[in-house]
Amino acid sequence: MTGTEHAEALPDRAEVLTMLAAFGQRAADTVPEELGSLELTWLVAEFEQRYGLRVDLDDERFGAVRTVDDATELLRAAVLAERAGVRP
Amino acid sequence: MTGFSLSSLPLSAPPHSDAPHDWVDRLLLAGPGGEECLHLGTPLDRAALRALVEEQSVRLTAAGLGPGGTAALRLPPSVAFVAVLLACWRLGAQVALLDHRLTDHEIDAAVARLAPQVLIGSADRPAAALRGFSEVEPAALPLPDGHPARTGHALIQLSSGSTGPAKVIARTAADLLRELDCYRRLVEFPGEGERVILLSSVVHVLGLVGGLLNSLYARAALTVPERMTAAGILAAVADSDRPTTVIGVPFHAELLAGAVAPPALPRLRRMIVAGELVRPGLPALFTERYGVPLGTMYGMTETGVIATDLDGTLHPAKRAVHGMRLRLVKGELQLGADSSPYPGLDDPTRWSDGWLHTRDAAELDGTASLVTVLGRLDSQVSIGGLKVDLTEVEQTLAALPEVREAVVVFDGGAIEAYLATEPDADLALVQDGLARRLAAYKRPRRLALLPRLPRTATGKLLRDPAALRDTAAAPAATAH
Numbered sequence: 001m002t003g004t005e006h007a008e009a010l011p012d013r014a015e016v017l018t019m020l021a022a023f024g025q026r027a028a029d030t031v032p033e034e035l036g037s038l039e040l041t042w043l044v045a046e047f048e049q050r051y052g053l054r055v056d057l058d059d060e061r062f063g064a065v066r067t068v069d070d071a072t073e074l075l076r077a078a079v080l081a082e083r084a085g086v087r088p
Numbered sequence: 089m090t091g092f093s094l095s096s097l098p099l100s101a102p103p104h105s106d107a108p109h110d111w112v113d114r115l116l117l118a119g120p121g122g123e124e125c126l127h128l129g130t131p132l133d134r135a136a137l138r139a140l141v142e143e144q145s146v147r148l149t150a151a152g153l154g155p156g157g158t159a160a161l162r163l164p165p166s167v168a169f170v171a172v173l174l175a176c177w178r179l180g181a182q183v184a185l186l187d188h189r190l191t192d193h194e195i196d197a198a199v200a201r202l203a204p205q206v207l208i209g210s211a212d213r214p215a216a217a218l219r220g221f222s223e224v225e226p227a228a229l230p231l232p233d234g235h236p237a238r239t240g241h242a243l244i245q246l247s248s249g250s251t252g253p254a255k256v257i258a259r260t261a262a263d264l265l266r267e268l269d270c271y272r273r274l275v276e277f278p279g280e281g282e283r284v285i286l287l288s289s290v291v292h293v294l295g296l297v298g299g300l301l302n303s304l305y306a307r308a309a310l311t312v313p314e315r316m317t318a319a320g321i322l323a324a325v326a327d328s329d330r331p332t333t334v335i336g337v338p339f340h341a342e343l344l345a346g347a348v349a350p351p352a353l354p355r356l357r358r359m360i361v362a363g364e365l366v367r368p369g370l371p372a373l374f375t376e377r378y379g380v381p382l383g384t385m386y387g388m389t390e391t392g393v394i395a396t397d398l399d400g401t402l403h404p405a406k407r408a409v410h411g412m413r414l415r416l417v418k419g420e421l422q423l424g425a426d427s428s429p430y431p432g433l434d435d436p437t438r439w440s441d442g443w444l445h446t447r448d449a450a451e452l453d454g455t456a457s458l459v460t461v462l463g464r465l466d467s468q469v470s471i472g473g474l475k476v477d478l479t480e481v482e483q484t485l486a487a488l489p490e491v492r493e494a495v496v497v498f499d500g501g502a503i504e505a506y507l508a509t510e511p512d513a514d515l516a517l518v519q520d521g522l523a524r525r526l527a528a529y530k531r532p533r534r535l536a537l538l539p540r541l542p543r544t545a546t547g548k549l550l551r552d553p554a555a556l557r558d559t560a561a562a563p564a565a566t567a568h
Contacts, residue, residue, distance in 0.1 A: 022346055023342060023346070024342065024367060024501075025369070025373075032500065032502065032533075032534075034502070034533045034534045035533070036471070036501070036502050036533050037472070037528065037529065038339050038471070038472045038501075041217075041218060041316065041317070041339075041343070042339075042342070042343060042346070044218060044317060045317035045318045045319065045343055045346075046346070048317055048319060049318065049319060049347070049348055057217045057218065058217065059217050061217075062217030062218075063217075063528055
């Protein structure tokens with residue numbers, strides 16, 4: 001599942017904002033701190049595309065992601081879990 | 089089936105009596121047994137679907153459902169949803185569709201309002217985020233206080249209510265067939281031998297009629313992708329060996345337009361979106377990426393499709409579908425409709441004298457066949473194609489014990505709430521209360537607690553998003 005150029009790096013807040021800004025072709029500094037479910041869906045799709053990983057979330061975990069920081073934490077955990085051979 | 093008639097029958101006629109006898113069997117389920125009709129994870133042919141519908145018919149009959157009966161479905165998009173819906177209709181029952189994302193509180197209110205005789209849900213709630221469909225085992229619960237159908241409608245849906253309880257929207261079987269006939273007349277819309285990749289929920293009108301029912305009626309195979317990410321959707325399109333149309337909401341077109349290096353998709357014919365206005369620039373971006381049009385449609389729960397621009401050549405206008413009569417009254421678009429789609433509601437601001445009020449602002453050309461929709465005239469907004477009435481959100485918040493007053497606004501594609509609360513109100517309690525009462529897609533993305541809400545010079549609550557944000561940014565407020 002790995003093998004992209006991002007496989008060794010952990011996503012950070014700046015990268016998450018860059019991925020979110022691509023939704024609706026916005027500037028990164030106009031991305032609001034609070035995420036809606038559509039933005040989170042977009043972010044997961046972007047992340048999977050960049051990192052070659054698949055993020056499986058149940059509704060509860062999906063609903064618990066409310067902010068850019070929550071999402072950054074979630075995606076970092078997904079990369080770390082993949083490295084450890086454990087699906088989040 | 090020509091012209092636009094929500095119901096040409098007296099309301100006391102039983103459901104389905106305005107449609108051809110056995111219309112579900114003859115017009116939706118008929119066809120070669122070995123022909124693939126659905127693909128949710130695995131392909132399902134018509135013979136297998138007929139067997140599943142028959143199996144559900146037996147179970148629902150055992151639960152007490154029969155001709156003129158009433159059922160409410162609370163199932164996620166699934167093969168079970170399709171089989172149960174068609175079985176209910178085949179038995180001659182009236183079916184209310186309840187979005188599976190509604191909370192128990194909202195479902196209880198809907199059941200109290202509609203009084204169905206049977207509630208069909210699933211024992212488990214396996215829906216995972218980003219999944220296009222679920223695998224569920226339906227369970228039919230007979231409700232002793234349920235009533236048989238009081239009108240001749242086959243389909244009942246609830247709107248997000250602006251005042252008081254949600255509005256009941258009803259359609260007859262003949263009106264569903266009228267809409268299917270409109271689709272059949274559109275050569276750009278998927279027909280026999282083609283494939284539909286459906287991204288919209290089958291619980292709502294676009295996915296239900298434009299997606300599911302049209303596919304069965306026109307004999308186009310319907311696929312729901314396993315994952316609703318760009319990669320998942322593109323994999324489903326690439327898997328098709330037939331001319332393929334993707335149907336969804338504008339968000340799905342955003343997802344696909346943002347895909348990096350998509351695979352070659354020689355069978356992709358077009359994507360069609362509806363449910364909300366399309367961002368300027370998105371159709372061009374989509375066509376640049378895939379070399380096919382991004383078509384758009386305009387419709388509403390009450391009537392289904394109203395106007396289309398399936399080639400994207402009329403943008404932002406759309407052409408009225410066959411038999412649709414349009415007029416403008418003080419800037420509001422109205423549709424010719426012989427009867428009201430709102431049983432039990434006598435509200436001349438919604439339907440009067442043969443005209444249905446869309447509450448959409450629009451422009452019409454001289455022949456009244458090309459319409460450009462400009463936006464809502466009321467407090468309804470669209471979140472990913474799902475309709476949310478801001479007044480419902482505001483009233484739900486104001487009814488919470490911690491909240492004295494609430495203002496809910498829509499800005500930048502998101503719902504925001506500003507609340508005047510009791511001293512020392514606990515935000516977590518407000519959020520918990522809201523989560524119990526409102527489905528997730530209706531909840532504000534941002535909740536700001538204020539000591540008091542800002543007002544205009546004449547004492548009205550301020551509703552300007554920028555001014556509300558400024559007030560919330562002041563030191564005494566807390567935003568979450």
